[in-house]
Amino acid sequence: MVKMLGAALIVLAATLFGFAKARQFASRPAQIRHLILALKRLETEIMYGFTPLPDALQRIANQCSEPVKSLMEGAAGNMTPPLNWTAQQSLQHAIETGWKHTAMKSAEKDVMLQLGFTLGTSDRKNQIGHIATAIRQLESEEQAAREEQARYEKMSRSLGLLGGAFIVILLY
């Protein structure tokens, strides 16, 4: 009886793991899309609104959903007193602390960190150029993430269940 219960637990755990993995594959492209939309908003704020970076990021954070919201909010918060960090430090810190709560991987992170080096430090034309580059890179990552999703989402779901069953068979 105890054996049966243990086996059921193993299968359940493995299945949940598989589902979690699948969800990660599913939410990564969605989150990248969110990030791209946020950057497009930032582009508008800079190009037409002349909005200072902390205000712009805060405004975007208010319109975004998690996890992009807390990334933007964190960066804006670091830039304003009392911390008053530079734009690069602020964004970097927000990304380093917040990235683990997202489904995004290091490729997207690198794009954002790279953007941090130039954000706020040049004229509008230049800023728009850098943001557009980041958006393009993120779009190609999004494409790759979608392909991964199509390939691995279902697979990891079934693999979780099958893996659990496999372990149970081995133990019996």
Place this chain on the structure above:
Amino acid sequence: MKNCSWMTVFPENIRSLLLKLPPALFSGLEEIRLREGRPLELNAAGRHYFLTSAGGITSDPSAAFKPGKQESNRLLDLITNHSLYTMEEELRKGFITIAGGHRIGLAGRTVLSGGKVEHLRDISGFNVRIAREVPGIGDGILPKLLDFKHRSIHHTLILSPPQQGKTTLIRDLARGISSGAWQHPDAKWPGLKVAIIDERSEIAGSRRGVPSFDVGPRTDVMDGCPKAEGIMMMIRSMSPDVIIVDEIGRPEDADALAEALHAGVKVIATAHGSDVHELALRPALSKLADPPFFEIYAVIKRNDSGLAFRLWDDKLRGIYDGEAARKGREKYG
């Protein structure tokens, strides 16, 4: 210490050095000049000092604290609120005005477009000019500018070399005229409507359109507006009794002032210069000399006890020579 908002633009390490300065020097600071890789310079009361890395002062440049690339980048970042792109117009002009009316002059490498300066990059020289409000600095000169017949003031041109307190003076004149504090026993008319054309945001130190200095209860400020255009806009829209502008010197300024004259608006203007008789030689200002536009010319000079001024009438005859009683406690910047 009041109005030390300029401190917030400095990186932490420089801020802590500045806070170690003797209080007398600190409160008298007029300019802080940061040049990348070179000594940090302080100007106070017409003298210059270099700051040492221990927070003391020295006159030996080699013993001084030398801010590096990191400090200058950080300073620029803080001045622009992390958003250089919002300051394109300011960079074209070469200075940024921050909260509190303090002005920061910039030097770097210019980017040209069609022979005109389009942008400033590689900014490595900063001059933080600390603005100080000195209520009462104009109390000595204001009674001499009164026009009893029209219950108003005379058209006045204030002349002085840079850094003698022109802007501080006209800010206080605006306050006095606007509130009706004429400082004269026979002047019993109320305050007048004043319009300030504040091209460089120095007179009123406006932040988001609201003056950070006391410029009087009946004063309108057109912030960041080219003088000639601003004068016309104010005449058309705000029906001022008195217009106050800083540093006239271009031909179109003279035309706009002439327009103000015909509209029956009194004008107080300032210009760089040290001698009223040189005015006729200056192309833009000579237009205003013949026929005479200004009824009073004032040359001001700061001295240890405050503000000294001399006055001439429209035919350049001296009418007053003396020192203004110093009412403001602080020095002006």
